[in-house]
Amino acid sequence: MKRENVLPPVLAFLLRLLFLTLRIRVDDRSGILKNPPAFPLIYTFWHNRILAVAAAFRIYYPPSRKGVSVLTSPSRDGEILAAVVAAFGMGAVRGSSSRRGSRALFECLEHLRHGADLAITPDGPRGPRYHLGPGLLLLCQQTDARIQPIHVRFGRCLRLKTWDQFTIPLPFSQIEITLAPYETIRATASDEDFEAERARIETLLKDQT
Numbered sequence: 001m002k003r004e005n006v007l008p009p010v011l012a013f014l015l016r017l018l019f020l021t022l023r024i025r026v027d028d029r030s031g032i033l034k035n036p037p038a039f040p041l042i043y044t045f046w047h048n049r050i051l052a053v054a055a056a057f058r059i060y061y062p063p064s065r066k067g068v069s070v071l072t073s074p075s076r077d078g079e080i081l082a083a084v085v086a087a088f089g090m091g092a093v094r095g096s097s098s099r100r101g102s103r104a105l106f107e108c109l110e111h112l113r114h115g116a117d118l119a120i121t122p123d124g125p126r127g128p129r130y131h132l133g134p135g136l137l138l139l140c141q142q143t144d145a146r147i148q149p150i151h152v153r154f155g156r157c158l159r160l161k162t163w164d165q166f167t168i169p170l171p172f173s174q175i176e177i178t179l180a181p182y183e184t185i186r187a188t189a190s191d192e193d194f195e196a197e198r199a200r201i202e203t204l205l206k207d208q209t
Helices: 001-022 047-060 076-087 101-113 133-139 192-206
Strands: 023-028 039-046 068-073 091-094 116-120 146-154 157-159 165-168 173-178
Touching: 001 047, 001 076, 023 047, 039 068, 047 146, 047 173, 068 076, 068 101, 076 091, 091 101, 091 173, 101 116, 101 133, 116 133, 133 173, 146 192, 157 173
Parallel strands: 023 173, 039 116, 039 146, 068 091, 068 116
Antiparallel strands: 146 173, 157 165
């Protein structure tokens, strides 16, 4: 039996057990929990924070929203991640800058134009760590979506020796999540303007890393 078929239900079961033990505190500076906006959001956080955001999603994602899909790699690992997030009520868009990039971009645009949300780790799936690629900005410039930056602080945790130092919260530990104010990506007339905007958002995401 393929690991893509075996691992997702096992991982989802183990994660549910872990998530039940975590103490999650959310600082909602964007106001989304009390007053969800009419425009679509792109939840943006670094790749090594995936587990913390998934743990908070199952509790705090507003039921009035149209759902959220996660941008995942078209690799086997991406297939496993897509199956795991499906177990927590999230969809998946498969693609990366190197494989299915244009198709994934089109699917993301259609997703946002229908009013649904996306979750993107801008330094995934292979890094470099804490580097923001251009795709996120392009999605915002071509739709009315806003970036919803998510900052995470861990209590007790395990950091793996991977390219992103993937972080696993330990059972019964605390996670502090900050939903920062929405960010609008302005139109840019030149490569220099675009790079300045990219650097601005990258710095904003790094500020609480």
